[in-house]
Amino acid sequence: MEVTNKYVTIKRHVEGTPKESDFEIKTVTLCLSIDSGCGDIIVKNLMVSIDPYQINRMKSYSSSHETISYAKGIVPGEEIEAYGVARVLVSENPEFEKGDLVIGVITWGEYSKIPSGRMIRKLEPMGLPLSYHVGFLGFSGLTAYAGLFEICKPKKGDKVFVSAASGSVGNLVGQYAKLFGCYVVGCAGSNKKVKLLKEKLGFDEAFNYKEETDLKSTLKRYFPDGIDIYFDNVGAEMQEAAISNMNTHGRVAVCGVISEYTDSGKRAAPDMTSVIYKRIKIQGFLAGDYMHVYPDFLSKTNDYLSVGKLQVLEDISYGLESIPCAFMGLFRGDNIGKKLVQIAEE
Amino acid sequence: MEVTNKYVTIKRHVEGTPKESDFEIKTVTLCLSIDSGCGDIIVKNLMVSIDPYQINRMKSYSSSHETISYAKGIVPGEEIEAYGVARVLVSENPEFEKGDLVIGVITWGEYSKIPSGRMIRKLEPMGLPLSYHVGFLGFSGLTAYAGLFEICKPKKGDKVFVSAASGSVGNLVGQYAKLFGCYVVGCAGSNKKVKLLKEKLGFDEAFNYKEETDLKSTLKRYFPDGIDIYFDNVGAEMQEAAISNMNTHGRVAVCGVISEYTDSGKRAAPDMTSVIYKRIKIQGFLAGDYMHVYPDFLSKTNDYLSVGKLQVLEDISYGLESIPCAFMGLFRGDNIGKKLVQIAEE
Incomplete structure (x- = not known):
């Protein structure tokens, strides 16, 4: 047949x-x-x-x-x-x-x-x-969960910045971080997305990066006390700006660098002197390395979902x-x- | 008085x-x-x-x-x-x-x-x-020891690259890594230093970076099987070249970026897509955070010194x-x- x-x-x-x-x-x-x-x-x-x-x-x-x-x-x-x-x-x-x-x-x-x-x-x-x-409940969720909890190891009250925050992974990172007790700011590429992050997903703040001219100052405005965790989905200048606003012992989970994928000339060149003095960790990761946390991820996520605490x-x-x-x-x-x-x- | x-x-x-x-x-x-x-x-x-x-x-x-x-x-x-x-x-x-x-x-x-x-x-x-x-036995030694063992967590047989390898920290990193059972290559800025690294300090290989035109290819030559650990004392293009030659789960301890200190236009812009796929960790650190390993560092170092295994x-x-x-x-x-x-x- x-x-x-x-x-x-x-x-x-x-x-x-x-x-x-x-x-x-x-x-x-x-x-x-x-x-x-x-x-x-x-x-x-x-x-x-x-x-x-x-x-x-x-x-x-x-x-x-x-x-x-x-x-x-x-x-x-x-x-x-x-x-x-x-x-x-x-x-x-x-x-x-x-x-x-x-x-x-x-x-x-x-x-x-x-x-x-x-x-x-x-x-x-x-x-x-x-x-x-x-x-x-697949790799997007596991990526968000493992990247946030296993790589960035948040503490309650940590200041978390997520780029591409209305994307498949970013929206979940922000939601998990909020549910964990962090202060969360996301960026996205339209005012509609920004509204959604703040009104539907419960982000503390969100901004449209396309309306900003100096990302370093923008992040300074949203994080007057600095960033503890940056969940990077975009790379390039946003990564540089986030690192320049990071606190001591800041953690950057590099999940994706979508702005670099289609432009081979685009790269992040973070200030390494800051990386040293602030003891910053920049860690690339893939969800596939974290299959051992999948059961934990699934049970927590299902729990949140069943009580309506997580938006899909x-x-x-x-x-x-x-x-x-x-x-x-x-x-x-x-x-x-x-x-x-x-x-x-x- | x-x-x-x-x-x-x-x-x-x-x-x-x-x-x-x-x-x-x-x-x-x-x-x-x-x-x-x-x-x-x-x-x-x-x-x-x-x-x-x-x-x-x-x-x-x-x-x-x-x-x-x-x-x-x-x-x-x-x-x-x-x-x-x-x-x-x-x-x-x-x-x-x-x-x-x-x-x-x-x-x-x-x-x-x-x-x-x-x-x-x-x-x-x-x-x-x-x-x-x-x-x-002071901060130079502790920096080398903590950076190598606490940040990079070497395994026997790991391929280790050290820049500024005849410097105060670099020479010790190379010697500790050799004593631990790693394959160690260092770079330095003169042929005299290169000779010293190989003949006196026991590095497996060493090269004069000033005589190289394409650092990425140079490192490929010295590390045909890739780099597991890069102990970075210089930053900029050497960091980029090292990262592009790294193996999966490679670790970069960023100890110093001397080539960037005196030239504010110089930055490392490593390929973040590689950092993700290879799950590379780039970690800035300061020895002062590792005072808890000082006793261990001191006793091991004194032991090596007393049996003539470490050159000062x-x-x-x-x-x-x-x-x-x-x-x-x-x-x-x-x-x-x-x-x-x-x-x-x-």
Whole structure:
């Protein structure tokens, strides 16, 4: 048996900001029979995650990050792996049966053939929308949780600054930090987002960085007593400004540097003399290193959710064809909260 | 009773590289009688430490580091505090008696009046030269020890890179790392220093950075399997090159950034995408935060010393008048090992 499988791919390696012409949708025939006992499964994709880091895989560079599976370069024309939820159609893996709902590394396509050994597991939706599992309870949530609690080790009353604060990770960092008892300021790229941070998510303050001319002074205004924790999602001049406003023993969790991804000339050059005198820690991290805190993250997050203390911020587009646009939108700041694409309804 | 006290000071705030004309020697009369029971002491200075960080105190900038005593701005014309060894002449402090040998914060002068509460303690020289106590067994040693073991947490076999490796701290970092079982490469600014690192201090490799044109490639050559630990004494392009050659979970201890101190336009702008993917930690630190490891540092260091496993690298000038030249020499790389000035012989 066969199906027609459409998937999104890149026509060429992407330079700078991704453009519509960089993408194409390919249509291939997928054979639904697989070798008996080979461990592979074929799934029908339902919902996928759209994340900024994917741009790094689309670039033409001799990556030194090839040892990390999700940093591997994408070959133009080939399928693009992404985190998502799917339904098992065919299984030659004893762990899965036809009809199982699974979550893990699928593709930006209608169907995915998933080789044995790839990160995928059965999903019990627990009455929650599938989108929650892909975003909020998936890597976006774990990234926020581990970055804040494991890297930055907040104390009650710490002053926390979050950039891209209405993004998939940032909004949760701010909410966790508030619930923990920190003073939280976020920045975002529109007044609508700023309003949302303050009114819906409970941030103490928020500002539109596009309306500021001197970020160092801006942060001085919002943090007259200095910043203890900076959760960095953007890099470049914002990181420099945050570090120049940091307190002694300040911690910077470098989660993402979206402003540098599409502009290779953009870099943060923080004042290292300050880094020394203030004993600042700048730490890059990946959520995948913190799977051991996942149970803790999940139980705390579910608790907050069940009592209405945590807001879920999602931005869902519909249909495979919307993936390129959804992805490009990340770099224009179109999304509010976690960006997802629902490929199929069940 | 009075003495004539000569001391070194700055005529004005220093911009860029320190010049002879920035300094002057002042002569004042120091009254040797102090208020009874006030807690002050007056000491005759014997040996002082000459350190690059002092340049930051000589600059005219509104420092955000004023909370750290030894980062406080120096007022032109006034005495300059420095670590050193002295002999008590007059004491109105019950902790000290006339004739005691003391170590701590004195001044670049012949005599110092030390107010109650300043960091100073009695010194038992244990048969070792006073210079050892000021340098090697003082903050230079503790900086090397704490930076390497507490910040970088080496594992046997780790690949360690040290910049300014023949400097007061760098040479010890390399020696401790070798003794611990690491692979150690150092860089320095002359072929004489490179020879010394390899032949006398036991570094696995060393290179003259002034003879290299592309530091990233240079480090690739010396670390084909990547760098696990970078002990940074220089900052700027060397830090960038080291980070670009780092392995996953690499650690950068930022101890000093001497190349940035005299050139405000110089900054390190490491690739933050690499910092994320490789989960690199960049940590500024000050030895003063690690006084709790001082006993451990002292006993290990004395053990190594007594069995001849650690080489002491010192560079001593003589006479108060030599201080400006000794200090300026730090920024030309004149010194090999710990720079000290012996102000008086006993």
